Amino acid sequence: MGDLFSKFDPLIAERQALLDTGVRDPFAIVMDEVKSPTLAVIKGKETILLGTYNYMGMTFDPDVVAAGKRALDEFGSGTTGSRVLNGTYQGHKACEDALRDYYDMDHAIVFSTGYQANLGMISTIAGKGDYVILDADSHASIYDGCFLGDAEIVRFRHNSVEDLDKRLGRLPAEPHKLVVLEGVYSMLGDIAPLPEMVAVAKKHGAMVLVDEAHGMGFFGPNGRGVYEEQGVEKDVDFVVGTFSKSVGTVGGFCVSNHPKFEVLRLVCRPYVFTASLPPSVVATAATSIRKLMHAGEKRAHLWKNSRRLHAGLRELGFTLGTETAQSAIISVLLPDQEITVRMWQALLELGLYVNMARPPATPAGMFLLRCSLCAEHTDEQVGDILGMFEAAGRAVGCIG
Amino acid sequence: MTDRQEIFAKVAEQIAPFNKKGIALAEGTTFAGDLEWDSLTVMDFVAAIEDEFDIIITMNMQAEIETVGQLVDAVEKLRG
Ligand SMILES: Cc1ncc(COP(=O)(O)O)c(C=O)c1O
Numbered sequence: 001m002g003d004l005f006s007k008f009d010p011l012i013a014e015r016q017a018l019l020d021t022g023v024r025d026p027f028a029i030v031m032d033e034v035k036s037p038t039l040a041v042i043k044g045k046e047t048i049l050l051g052t053y054n055y056m057g058m059t060f061d062p063d064v065v066a067a068g069k070r071a072l073d074e075f076g077s078g079t080t081g082s083r084v085l086n087g088t089y090q091g092h093k094a095c096e097d098a099l100r101d102y103y104d105m106d107h108a109i110v111f112s113t114g115y116q117a118n119l120g121m122i123s124t125i126a127g128k129g130d131y132v133i134l135d136a137d138s139h140a141s142i143y144d145g146c147f148l149g150d151a152e153i154v155r156f157r158h159n160s161v162e163d164l165d166k167r168l169g170r171l172p173a174e175p176h177k178l179v180v181l182e183g184v185y186s187m188l189g190d191i192a193p194l195p196e197m198v199a200v201a202k203k204h205g206a207m208v209l210v211d212e213a214h215g216m217g218f219f220g221p222n223g224r225g226v227y228e229e230q231g232v233e234k235d236v237d238f239v240v241g242t243f244s245k246s247v248g249t250v251g252g253f254c255v256s257n258h259p260k261f262e263v264l265r266l267v268c269r270p271y272v273f274t275a276s277l278p279p280s281v282v283a284t285a286a287t288s289i290r291k292l293m294h295a296g297e298k299r300a301h302l303w304k305n306s307r308r309l310h311a312g313l314r315e316l317g318f319t320l321g322t323e324t325a326q327s328a329i330i331s332v333l334l335p336d337q338e339i340t341v342r343m344w345q346a347l348l349e350l351g352l353y354v355n356m357a358r359p360p361a362t363p364a365g366m367f368l369l370r371c372s373l374c375a376e377h378t379d380e381q382v383g384d385i386l387g388m389f390e391a392a393g394r395a396v397g398c399i400g
Numbered sequence: 401m402t403d404r405q406e407i408f409a410k411v412a413e414q415i416a417p418f419n420k421k422g423i424a425l426a427e428g429t430t431f432a433g434d435l436e437w438d439s440l441t442v443m444d445f446v447a448a449i450e451d452e453f454d455i456i457i458t459m460n461m462q463a464e465i466e467t468v469g470q471l472v473d474a475v476e477k478l479r480g
Contacts, residue, residue, distance in 0.1 A: 131458075136443060146459070153459035155443065163447075170456045364440060 023341045024348065026356040036060055037248075037376045042353065048381055048388075050371045051355035055328050056217045056298055057376030058248030058288045068249075071283035078278045083110075084265060087276030095282040098289040099255055103224055103239060107261035110253045110282070112274050114213055114242025115141040117252030120270035121209060121240055123149030126178045131171055133206065134180040135159065137187065137363045142180055142211065148270075151178075158185070158363060161196040168204035177206035183215035183226030187362050187370070188321030189329030191215075194230045202235055209238040214327060217246030217292050218299040218375075243285045246292065251277050251285055298375035302328055305373040305382050312386040317399040321368070331357075332369040332389075339398055340367040346392035352385060407453075407479075408472050414448045415468070427469030453479055 019025060033041035037057035038049050058064055071091055081087035092110055099108035111117040122145030126132045130151045134142055137158040146153045154171070157163040164179070171177065179201040181192050194210065201208045212225030220228025223246075227236050237258060243251035254264075265271060277285075303325075310325035313332060321331030334340040337358060344356045347369075355370040362368055377385075393399035401409070412425050418441055419425075423434055431437050437445065446457055449471070455478040457465075465471050 154456055155459060157447070167450075167456060170450070170454065360439065365438075 018337065018341060021338070023345050026341060026344050029348075029353065037374050038378075038381060040353070042348070045349075045351055047348070047351050047353050048377075048385060049353050050373070050377075050385060051353055052374065053214070053245040053372050054248060054374050054376075055214075055302060055372065056246040056248065056288075056292060056295060057374045058246065058291070061248070061288065061291065063291060064248065064284045064288045067287040068280040068284040071279040075279035077280070079276045081275060082272055083276045084272050089276075089279055089282070091279045091282040091286065092276060095251075095286040095289070096253075098286040099253055102222070102289050102293060103255040104222075105239075105255040106257045106259075108253060108255045109261070109264055109268075109271065110251060110277065110285075111271055112252070112277055113250060114240070114244060114252035115144075116270040116274065117240050117242070117254055118142050118145045118211060119148055120145070120264070120268040121238060121254050122146055122178070122180065123270070124264060124268040125207075125238075126151035126176075129175055131175055131177045132180060133164065133167060133171075133177060133201075135182065135185075135192075137185050138180065139182065139186065139211065139213070140361075142182075159190070159192055159197075161193060161200055164197060165200045165203075168200065168206065171204075173205075177201075177204065178209060179206045180209045180211070182211045182213070183219065184213075184327040184329065186214050186329060187357060187366075187368065188331045189214075189325075189327045189370075190322050191226050191326045194227055194232050194236075198227075198232045198235045207237040208235060209240060210236050211240045213240070213242045213245055214329060216241050217295070218302050218328065223292055223295065223299065243281075243288075247285050247288045249281050249284045249288065251281060295375075302373060302375040305375070305377050306330065308382050309371060309373060309385065312382075313389060316386070316390050316393060318389070318393065328373045330371045330373070332371070334367050334369065334398060337367055339396060340369065343392055343396045343398060344369055346395050347388055350388040350392060352388045352392075404472060404476060407475050408468075410452060411449065411468065411472055411475065414445065414452055418445050425468055427467065427472075429468045430466050431468075431471075432466070449475065455479060 031040040037054045037059050040047050040049055075089055079087040095110050096108040111120055118141035126149055128150040132146050132151045133154045135158055136155045154167055156167050181197055184191050198208050210227050215225035217223045219226045238254055238256045240254050243249045306325040306328045310330050319333045357368040357370050359365045453475055465474055
């Protein structure tokens with residue numbers, strides 16, 4: 001009998017070879033205790049968290065936690081149903097209201113994850129005969145949204161306005177087109193030149209969807225994302241986001257001013273054919289979103305932390321994904337898998353958790369240690385983080 | 401040269417810079433198996449072909465193309 005799993009043999013062998021060198025498994029960390037947005041206990045060791053995307057540190061906000069407890073008491077532990085059947089509670093509506101206010105848009109639709117939001121939006125609005133044009137470095141959920149749908153898929157070079165223009169120019173004029181962009185690209189932490197890209201998309205008659213998963217909360221005057229900061233609100237047709245980063249819980253959404261937007265609730269399969277978020281989750285999300293509207297001080301501190309970490313790591317001699325701190329993601333580029341894992345482990349043993357990322361998730365076959373800052377990291381913690389990077393970098397030999 | 405031979409020659413020209421092992425090209429040469437290209441190489445190569453012929457090869461089409469011959473057929477069709 002053939003074994004369907006034999007196709008995974010090379011990956012299993014590669015992993016085993018890596019683990020046989022004696023390193024800890026970078027993809028099997030367990031947080032035994034979580035003390036705050038920036039501190040956890042891993043294998044008995046108190047560890048600073050620098051790889052969580054918990055940008056605004058809302059996970060332990062007292063108002064957010066209280067709202068979740070109240071909803072758990074009043075509405076129970078789960079909805080056991082789809083949004084279109086028995087799974088829409090007052091809390092789901094309140095959450096969509098909060099999003100409409102936050103984004104100042106006419107429509108908001110909440111999905112069970114950000115992954116499903118991209119899956120649902122892209123596969124539903126781009127159908128047979130339409131075109132989706134996406135950045136080559138797009139998140140997996142964007143690619144999967146393309147593969148779930150029936151549209152024709154065209155990629156352009158990462159952040160290349162010229163390549164996007166050229167590709168759109170070669171497509172036939174009649175079919176409908178959707179250009180999918182991200183505000184912040186999460187592997188290197190670089191941002192998109194949205195005014196130029198959106199202008200090109202509009203020139204060719206395409207609609208534009210921007211995924212602001214890593215931009216919500218701290219870009220733009222109202223924290224709406226890179227598209228707000230760069231002043232292209234009028235030309236962006238759909239904004240997709242997640243509750244799993246700045247909002248500090250789980251869930252996904254899309255907001256839009258499109259007059260026919262509400263029809264999605266009937267035709268979007270990843271919205272219809274899955275259970276809705278639990279009442280406690282939508283209550284925490286709504287409370288967090290409303291608090292993020294007035295989080296100017298936190299935003300300022302997050303930017304300060306990001307700039308300081310970027311400058312400090314650079315000064316230590318590390319190679320980083322961007323010239324300057326463009327977002328709250330600072331990526332350290334390392335030469336190969338072995339050095340990356342050794343560096344990752346050295347940091348962990350010193351008491352610092354960062355994300356390790358490797359191909360195929362990374363662009364151009366890169367090995368990365370990805371740091372994401374939190375508004376709740378104190379100045380002292382950022383100092384400690386730099387100290388740990390210095391010690392680990394010297395021990396592993398990746399800085400002089 | 402027929403149109404198809406001409407396209408084959410131009411495709412072979414575009415393959416050359418990516419053909420690190422100097423594999424001899426035939427209709428049945430496969431990109432993943434014989435040329436051992438990874439997804440990044442495929443992306444660069446497809447962009448080069450698209451520029452050469454001023455066409456778009458969608459990802460849907462790329463999924464169906466495994467051999468040099470199939471690519472030549474696709475280019476012939478797309479150029480119209
Ligand atoms: C750009 C981007 N879009 C979408 C998602 C999916 O979000 P979620 O974690 O809510 O599924 C993520 C995060 O994983 C992301 O980085």
